[in-house]
Amino acid sequence: MTSILSPELVNGPFGDPTLFLDFRFERRALLFDLGDLAALAPRKILRLSDVFVSHAHMDHFAGFDRLLRLCLGRETAVRLYGPSGFIERVEHKLAGYIWNLVQNYATDFTLVAHELDGEQLRAARFRCHGRFRREPLPQRAAPQGVLLDEPGFRVRAAVLEHDVECLGFAFEEKVHVNVWKNRLLEMGLQAGPWLNELKRAVAEDAPDDTPVLAHWRDDAGEHQRRYSLGELKAKVLRLVPGQKLCYVTDVVYGEHNARRIASLASGADVLFIECVFLQQDAEHAARKFHLTARQAGLLARAAGAKLVEPFHFSPRYTEREAELRAELEQARGGG
Ligand SMILES: [Zn+2]
Numbered sequence: 001m002t003s004i005l006s007p008e009l010v011n012g013p014f015g016d017p018t019l020f021l022d023f024r025f026e027r028r029a030l031l032f033d034l035g036d037l038a039a040l041a042p043r044k045i046l047r048l049s050d051v052f053v054s055h056a057h058m059d060h061f062a063g064f065d066r067l068l069r070l071c072l073g074r075e076t077a078v079r080l081y082g083p084s085g086f087i088e089r090v091e092h093k094l095a096g097y098i099w100n101l102v103q104n105y106a107t108d109f110t111l112v113a114h115e116l117d118g119e120q121l122r123a124a125r126f127r128c129h130g131r132f133r134r135e136p137l138p139q140r141a142a143p144q145g146v147l148l149d150e151p152g153f154r155v156r157a158a159v160l161e162h163d164v165e166c167l168g169f170a171f172e173e174k175v176h177v178n179v180w181k182n183r184l185l186e187m188g189l190q191a192g193p194w195l196n197e198l199k200r201a202v203a204e205d206a207p208d209d210t211p212v213l214a215h216w217r218d219d220a221g222e223h224q225r226r227y228s229l230g231e232l233k234a235k236v237l238r239l240v241p242g243q244k245l246c247y248v249t250d251v252v253y254g255e256h257n258a259r260r261i262a263s264l265a266s267g268a269d270v271l272f273i274e275c276v277f278l279q280q281d282a283e284h285a286a287r288k289f290h291l292t293a294r295q296a297g298l299l300a301r302a303a304g305a306k307l308v309e310p311f312h313f314s315p316r317y318t319e320r321e322a323e324l325r326a327e328l329e330q331a332r333g334g335g
Helices: 064-071 086-095 181-186 194-203 229-236 255-264 279-287 293-303 321-331
Strands: 005-009 019-023 029-032 048-052 077-083 110-117 120-127 134-141 146-149 153-162 164-173 175-179 211-218 221-228 237-241 244-248 270-274 307-311
Touching (some): 077 146, 181 229, 194 229, 221 229, 279 293, 293 307, 307 321
Antiparallel strands (some): 019 029, 120 134, 153 164, 164 244, 211 221
16 A cells, blocks of 8 residues: 555454554554554554544454553543444443542543444543543534544544444545655655655645745754745655545445445445455354455445455454455455
8 A cells, every 4th residue: 555554454364353554754543443452562552543443342442441551641632433322331441440549640641532323423531630530522513424534534434233333434535645755865855754744735735835844854964945835746746546445344244234335435445344254154144243255255346445455354264264365355356
């Protein structure tokens, strides 16, 4: 994926579903599902700004404690998003500990939990200095399930069926800005965090005469040069449509889900989709409200996804991963 992001299945295709999305050159990351986080380095967990939880089955939510423990004592905030009833689950998790001393901490780590109910997004805040008691926040409209809308990207959710409500997610970049590295060098410039500011200005559609400061540091010291946005756009940038990445897991195969997944994942550059059982175990899959590899392949084909990354393989197929992948690829028409 030649994007500002690098997606990583934290626990591989057989472990707890958890997808880490890192922003290059930015101290920021997103997480889709909050399963076991033991395999994720603390410095990466501390970059999380937003965590999207499909549903509160343990394998998707058991990493909450590790996130909380690492963030506690830091001056940061993490936003969590989940299906209807999610705020209460976060509240109960926090109520499982005694918080008699945290109001005196120097920092005020804050969790903001959101839950999607139809096209409304409810929210509540839990602050360290408030001993993590629930503080209501105003709810807002979430047309088309949009949970997060920023200058560079947005994240949308669709409500899917897994016996319980389960959210599928689409991450959509607005414009993708590539940097011609060789032209940068020709101009005597070097890469660095300033490129992020440049990309952000482009994403926000700033006027061409907007001043941009190229600044970086090397062995010879600190360097600064001023340009106009228009000049840098013409000389070192190439604008391409943004990437779309989707995350769909824990869904039963049926018409309702098929329709919603096709719309959510339509034209996705990468579709992460659960692939729990082989088709030969389709009855068992239906009883567990999960997909087979063949069903996942059919859904990916209907969505027109360009690349498919299967995950959430049942441990019963530890020795048969190749069969799961082959069945998926066959159903989506050989990729
Ligand atoms: Zn589940």
